[in-house]
Amino acid sequence: MxxxxxxxxxxxxxxxxxxxxxxxxxxxxxxxxxxxxxxxxxxxxxxxxxxxxxxxxxxxxxxxxxxxxxxxxxxxxxxxxxxxxxxxxxxxxxxxxxxxxxxxxxxxxxxxxxxxxSAFPAIYLSAAQGMVVGEGGAAATWFGGSHIFRLWLLAGMVNSLYSFWWDVTNDWGLDLLRPRSEAKKSESLRSPPRRLVLPGLHSATPHILQGSSSIDVHDPEGISRSVVELSVRKRCHALGLRHSLHFPLLVYPFVIFLNLVLRLTWSMKLFSVVNVNSHAGIANFCLKMAELFRRWMWVFIRVEWEMIKKSRESHTKHRADDGIDEYELIPSATIERTPN
Known part of the structure; x- marks a missing residue:
């Protein structure tokens, strides 16, 4: 076709x-x-x-x-x-x-x-394990069946957990599995200075908004909406996610948990499939469909994170050429921690 x-x-x-x-x-x-x-x-x-x-x-x-x-x-x-x-x-x-x-x-x-x-050792150790089982035991082999099984299990777990950590931290840009100090550092690096939420209190500029809309300092509803947006953004980041989320909040914990479970189960099935006698019919088919569903979810979050990164790069370049907007010189979190 x-x-x-x-x-x-x-x-x-x-x-x-x-x-x-x-x-x-x-x-x-x-x-x-x-x-x-x-x-x-x-x-x-x-x-x-x-x-x-x-x-x-x-x-x-x-x-x-x-x-x-x-x-x-x-x-x-x-x-x-x-x-x-x-x-x-x-x-x-x-x-x-x-x-x-x-x-x-x-x-x-x-x-x-x-x-x-890290996937190569697991695949080839699985092939070696299949050869041992096929020969009726490990007595006639130089490596011993129990050792090859443990090495295969270790290689599969290392690949699965490392891949899961990479998905969450790098492919999706979430801070759940990132060290706290590194998460703060990466957030400060990838988040340029923000525009003042209420610039009218600091200068003569009447309206400014982060993004494409505006906030009227004389509109209490507009101010309350901006405060709610900031609190939701801070809460999402506190949950180990990130500031910019394009999907509903509950989607991310669900995807993270499902990604971990399906990565572990699929890796064990994938790295044992070289033993051609291990097929289990319906269970094998269900695992394949589950892996397709996991990859389908992965693509959506992966594309979302790439779009956010490209948007930040473009937005940073645009703001560098703009001399009118006003920005924070000190992060808000630093101001909140400053003693009276």
Whole structure:
């Protein structure tokens, strides 16, 4: 369907998708990594098991193979985990390109690359564990089944928890899992000086508002609305979220909790799927649908945070060229802590 040459089924969108896939697979090491390509590659990591299932299906269709159980030769046992690692390898390559980019000045892409690299030990340890079980025990192996299982469990937990922390802290921009000192520091860095809520009390400027509307100092209702907005914003930040929220407040705790649960369950299922005898029918299908739902939620919050960052960058640049607006020279929190 993607390769259909006729002008049907949204040909323009299909061409854009093919170009994005091509950039993810074959982009040069000095080319920029676009946000759309990052989201596409992240979505592709949720289809790692699907890629493995496609490989198993192709193996079953080969002459001399069975549709009930794929061939499990010595060399072919390592092909399946390698195929399942390809989505993580693509995303890892993007992180390395971002880190080596000429305009990059921080190590965030490098730490992000470590997240995807942590998936490889779990996948290959799962393959090794499957080989031990398939041979009837660990007595004839140099590594021992109990040790390989514990290493696999440790690798899976490290990958799941690190990925969850990265989702909440970096991909979504929330302060829930960020140290308190670092959260205050990052908030001060990414939040430029705010416009005065009631500039009429400080200067002759009658109306000013943070954003595109205005507040009338002679309108009590307008003042009360601004105070309520500030209190809600402070309460959201106190809950470990952030100042700018575009979705209802209850959405964020729900998404955070569900993301943790589904990451743990899906990782255990993904890193054990290399044992082809571990499929459980309906339970396996439900886990796949749950992972798609988790990724669907992740995309919305991820795009929201990217939009907020771009809006702040644009707003900061616009305010730098504006010499009329008035701003706080001392943060409000500092003023509140100042003793009388």
């Amino acid at each position: 993607l390769l259909c040459p006729y002008n049907i089924l949204h040909k323009a969108e299909r061409r854009k998708l093919l170009h994005a896939i091509g950039r993810c697979l074959f982009s040069s090491w000095d080319s920029p990594v676009y946000f759309s390509d990052v989201v596409l590659a992240d979505i592709f990591t949720s289809f790692a098991q699907v890629v493995g299932d496609v490989w198993l299906s192709l193996c079953m269709l080969l002459p001399g193979h069975s549709i009930l159980k794929p061939h499990t030769g010595v060399g072919s046992r390592w092909i399946l985990p390698t195929v399942m690692s390809l989505p993580y390898l693509i995303r890892l390559r993007q992180c390395v390109i971002e880190y080596n980019h000429q305009g990059n000045t921080h190590r965030r892409p490098l730490y992000n690359a470590l997240k995807y690299a």
